[in-house]
Amino acid sequence: MSGERILVIDDDHDLVAAARVVLEGRGYVVTAAYDRDEGLATAKAERPDLIIVDVMMPNATEGFDFVWQLRRSEDEYFRRVPLVVMTAIRERTGLGFYPEGGEKTAKGEPTLPVQGFLHKPVSPEQLLERVRLALVEAWRKG
Amino acid sequence: MTHQRPTRYAVEVALIARLGWLIRLRWLAVVGFAAYIEVARWLLPVPVALGPLYGALAALAVCNGVYHLVFLWFLRDSGHRGPGRVGPFARFCLPQEIRDTESEQEVARATIFAAVQIIIDLVLLAAVLHFSGGIENPVRYFFIFHVILASLLLARRATFAAATLGFLLIAAVSLGECFGIIPHIGFGGPWSEGAYKVPAMVGERLSLLGITLYIAAYLGGTVAGHLRKHEREVMVLTDNLAREAEELEVALRRERELEQSKSRYMRRVAHELRGRLGTIHTALGTVARGFAGSLPPAAQDLVDRSAVRAGELAEMTSDLLALSRAREVEPVALTALVDLRAVVNEVADELSSHARESAVTVEVQEAPEPAIVRGDPEGLGQLVRNLVANAVRYTPGGGRVVIRVMSGAGEVCFEVSDTGIGIPEDALSHIWDEFYRAKNAREHARDGTGLGMAIVKAVVERHGGLVTLASEVGKGTTAKVVFPAAAGAPEA
Numbered sequence: 001m002s003g004e005r006i007l008v009i010d011d012d013h014d015l016v017a018a019a020r021v022v023l024e025g026r027g028y029v030v031t032a033a034y035d036r037d038e039g040l041a042t043a044k045a046e047r048p049d050l051i052i053v054d055v056m057m058p059n060a061t062e063g064f065d066f067v068w069q070l071r072r073s074e075d076e077y078f079r080r081v082p083l084v085v086m087t088a089i090r091e092r093t094g095l096g097f098y099p100e101g102g103e104k105t106a107k108g109e110p111t112l113p114v115q116g117f118l119h120k121p122v123s124p125e126q127l128l129e130r131v132r133l134a135l136v137e138a139w140r141k142g
Numbered sequence: 143m144t145h146q147r148p149t150r151y152a153v154e155v156a157l158i159a160r161l162g163w164l165i166r167l168r169w170l171a172v173v174g175f176a177a178y179i180e181v182a183r184w185l186l187p188v189p190v191a192l193g194p195l196y197g198a199l200a201a202l203a204v205c206n207g208v209y210h211l212v213f214l215w216f217l218r219d220s221g222h223r224g225p226g227r228v229g230p231f232a233r234f235c236l237p238q239e240i241r242d243t244e245s246e247q248e249v250a251r252a253t254i255f256a257a258v259q260i261i262i263d264l265v266l267l268a269a270v271l272h273f274s275g276g277i278e279n280p281v282r283y284f285f286i287f288h289v290i291l292a293s294l295l296l297a298r299r300a301t302f303a304a305a306t307l308g309f310l311l312i313a314a315v316s317l318g319e320c321f322g323i324i325p326h327i328g329f330g331g332p333w334s335e336g337a338y339k340v341p342a343m344v345g346e347r348l349s350l351l352g353i354t355l356y357i358a359a360y361l362g363g364t365v366a367g368h369l370r371k372h373e374r375e376v377m378v379l380t381d382n383l384a385r386e387a388e389e390l391e392v393a394l395r396r397e398r399e400l401e402q403s404k405s406r407y408m409r410r411v412a413h414e415l416r417g418r419l420g421t422i423h424t425a426l427g428t429v430a431r432g433f434a435g436s437l438p439p440a441a442q443d444l445v446d447r448s449a450v451r452a453g454e455l456a457e458m459t460s461d462l463l464a465l466s467r468a469r470e471v472e473p474v475a476l477t478a479l480v481d482l483r484a485v486v487n488e489v490a491d492e493l494s495s496h497a498r499e500s501a502v503t504v505e506v507q508e509a510p511e512p513a514i515v516r517g518d519p520e521g522l523g524q525l526v527r528n529l530v531a532n533a534v535r536y537t538p539g540g541g542r543v544v545i546r547v548m549s550g551a552g553e554v555c556f557e558v559s560d561t562g563i564g565i566p567e568d569a570l571s572h573i574w575d576e577f578y579r580a581k582n583a584r585e586h587a588r589d590g591t592g593l594g595m596a597i598v599k600a601v602v603e604r605h606g607g608l609v610t611l612a613s614e615v616g617k618g619t620t621a622k623v624v625f626p627a628a629a630g631a632p633e634a
Binding site for chain 1 (some may be wrong): 363417419420421422424425427431433434453456
């Protein structure tokens with residue numbers, strides 16, 4: 001599985017550079033964006049096969065906004081494109097404080113309509129595995 | 143720091159309470175007086191000056207009614223507190239021990255009220271004495287009661303003044319009757335001894351009564367003065383205690399605020415550090431695993447080491463953040479209803495691949511009923527994660543970790559047992575200390591921040607729970623956490 005186009009959105013340029021090395025090393029085509037607006041514009045222009053987005057960007061929860069804006073889009077593609085959210089593990093329950101946290105899960109925690117979480121610090125293996133799983137899931141759903 | 147001025151409240155309340163008591167006592171006197179007249183009227187075969195006596199009784203009742211209204215006004219009045227001018231009469235009447243309070247003017251007002259009552263009482267009593275036999279009537283000794291009352295409410299000199307006034311009134315009545323200036327209204331018959339017209343007998347009775355009144359004034363004044371002094375000391379002490387408690391509370395609040403601001407700063411720093419360390423860790427890991435091309439062996443070795451160290455630092459800053467958060471978490475964040483079974487399953491899933499790699503079996507045994515704890519989901523997740531991760535980390539391959547969640551009898555119990563290396567007895571008492579790792583733990587696993595158990599303890603304490611450890615070296619460890627079950631949690 002290679003050649004898929006992946007958009008990585010994170011304000012940390014160094015992390016994006018490392019992710020690019022790892023992903024491109026496995027044959028993926030990587031595009032980068034460094035904030036929500038740039039990410040949305042790139043997503044619309046490039047229509048990648050997968051988007052990896054950091055939750056915490058300079059303006060607090062930009063990553064969440066990005067996810068919801070994408071999922072509420074009228075374009076079917078944006079409602080279906082696989083999304084992986086990068087977050088520090090201990091910030092996960094921070095989702096609960098997000099006003100548009102969506103429906104509650106069985107555990108009572110609101111969830112995001114995404115295909116997976118990546119907990120920082122991210123190891124290359126975790127990154128590749130999460131990307132692979134998200135793409136496989138998307139492929140299965142057709 | 144000492145405060146020698148008791149507050150308005152304590153002194154004034156004590157004085158007003160005494161005024162209330164005096165008025166209640168007088169209502170009793172009104173009833174007693176009426177009974178006295180009726181008994182005299184029906185039982186004694188002598189004419190009684192009913193009109194004037196009932197007149198005096200009515201005057202006493204009307205006066206007491208007025209006092210009662212004034213007293214109620216005293217109770218309701220809460221304005222005009224503070225320092226003010228105190229007149230000469232009030233200064234004369236105000237007991238030394240209750241001067242110089244924060245509301246001397248109000249205390250003085252209450253004292254004047256008491257003094258006026260006593261003066262009117264003495265005049266009325268003198269009238270009663272006149273209409274019921276004058277110096278021949280033992281009622282003359284009732285003046286002593288008023289002197290004692292005066293000693294309880296007024297300054298010593300005012301008490302002596304009351305004794306003098308009483309004496310003068312009795313002297314006026316008895317001498318007036320003796321020398322025919324005013325008429326003698328006696329009971330007559332066997333009750334009238336005729337002593338009122340014998341100057342020597344009047345003089346003897348007057349002297350005896352005068353001496354009794356002044357002795358009563360002296361004794362009452364002395365005892366009441368001591369009592370008031372002690373009362374004031376108690377009030378000053380109580381005031382000081384209350385102020386000191388207040389000061390302590392303020393200091394404690396400031397300390398807490400300072401601590402919180404320090405903690406917020408620490409968290410901010412740790413958060414910033416963690417982000418950057420995480421990136422370094424990821425970047426080094428990328429190079430170390432050859433994603434950026436192969437390295438010469440010496441460079442590979444150094445990059446590997448650096449990647450490990452960066453990972454350790456990132457983990458440590460994360461743990462420091464978690465510890466600081468567990469200790470500082472605001473009460474408002476402790477209100478969520480958390481089913482520990484869900485947390486345990488999530489953590490077990492999260493750690494399953496790591497456990498598989500270490501060949502450790504992780505088994506979850508949970509009760510069918512919900513195990514709901516009220517608290518901070520993040521902290522509780524951290525607690526479960528730390529205990530399970532520790533159990534997996536310190537259990538050699540082929541071993542087993544069992545996680546149990548139970549609830550009942552108002553408690554929720556979470557237990558992690560492993561067949562791991564165990565904790566030496568001498569290490570058990572240090573296990574909750576920050577950065578502490580037992581020797582066998584360091585030998586078994588190089589990584590580990592030594593903060594996990596400190597976080598566990600902080601989270602448990604923040605949730606009002608109890609954590610215990612039972613361990614045997616070479617056999618394993620059981621960590622048990624008991625939380626109070628959330629009140630009003632939904633039943634299964």
